[in-house]
Amino acid sequence: MRIRATVAAVSGALALSALAVPAAHAAGPSSYRADVAKVFQAAHAPSAAKAGISARVAGDEMPYDLDVTFSNLKVAKAVKVGTTSHVSTTITYTMKFGADVDVRAKDFFTGPFLYRGSYDMPQNELFGDLPATCSVTSATTANCKGKIDIYPADEELWNADAGTWRAGALAIAYNGQDPESRDFDITKVGFAEKGGLGTTLVQRNSKLTTSAKPKPVKKGKTVTVTGKLSRANWESGKYSGYSGQAVKLQFRKKGTTTYKTLKTVKTNSTGALKTTTKATVDGYYRFIFVGNTTTPAVNAAGDLVRVKK
Template sequence: MRIYSAALAACGVVALSALAVPAAHADETFGDTDITGVVVNSGDPVVLGTSARTVTVKVTATDPSGFEQINATLYHGSYTSQDSTVPATAACGPTTAATSTCTLTFTLTPGSAPADGSLAGAWSVSAYAIAADGDAEFLEKAAGFDLRRDTHVGVDAPDRVKWGRTLTVTGGVQNADWATGTYAAAAAGRPVQLQFRLKGCTTYTTLKTVNTAADGTVSATVRAFADGDYRWSYAGTPDTAPAVSKAEFVDVR
């Protein structure tokens, strides 16, 4: 009986080892191993600029016998047709704990993985846990997250203007270009808000919403009636991060 149990355990480990690669096409569970939670970047979207950054993923799993290994992979596309993958720098285990939360680290490298901006947007996480007794679980899509291109927003306005005169505030939106390692103009038609903060106040009020031009620039005119700060606020999209410009103070005389 002991030999039979050991053989089953070994079989379970071998089976899961085969599943923990892109050849698998379905979730698989052996025994009472259970992956109960997968959290990427503390639940926040991942924002990537023009240099490499690390991302953490916490995988929580339970099994009375503890674990030999817990691991995960980030990927873009469907599980059976991945066009970019990022493996963890190292797996977790072994551990005797019946409930284990494994913190895995991944390095995203612009120009490599991901290769370019077409890979921004929805990403997924596959995960597996191999228990000490040979039980195991593999999930094709244990979690999802948004990978967004970093955003820079600029602003420019005159230092001073006469009371009641027209004031023009310009600016521009740029997003990280992963293929070139630079920041490039945002696509045309992206809404950006012109906001104003009265001198001595802490909150901003939205004055106008305009769309980016083909070169990513924005411009709006308002009448100047009081001293204060102007800024541009970009809400972001599923594939680009939100951002606000610095404040530009205008003295009204």
């Protein structure tokens, strides 16, 4: 079960606990997240205290600042997320580290993350199931590649989460410390993080249909074109109609490859579309939606209507 963060209940540190670390370090996915959560919780304790949120950290113990920095992060412009299927997107970045940081250690981990809202108090976060893999290119530099894994069926997203997200990267050096041990000394653990390294859109995936009738139709007579624009509802786990959206009706003459826009219509309260046009020649009708920050563009398949004299 993945951890879902709410602003009212957890701090940014606790929210980041959904990150997974390698199997070599713990027994299972829940242990991965629990281990990382301890480090994040301690590192973010001051921010949590300022926000009036209990950090549940023993004393003022915190991990030390790890000599690691991040740059050159690249992330996809948009990530389309449906209602049930697992979705992943790759993020790459450069990691620079000091001479005292052993990035080849079995208990050193780095990975990307996405967050929505402010970095200190994010409204939601997304992580990868596994840490990034890195290629050391010099004594102080490594190129890293990691994934963000999204499971909409596991209630990781609310509909309000659709839109712009920011990207960041982190690194943790456990230095032989076992987070599951009673003797775990978090002051001996190194930690580094950086947010605001890039942006992407996490979008509610869209669907669009087109149906044109009658078939065939007499030349000069009316063709009625209907359809529906819907998008993923992350809270219900189904696709629901997208109301009040401008959608273009296009036509492509049979035997050609280019669609031309005939008119623009708006979806009704259930996402349905209905309009009419005059029949002239055999061809394909389709609706297209240009998209926005929360919902990706989508083109319906063309529906052929033959014209008879």
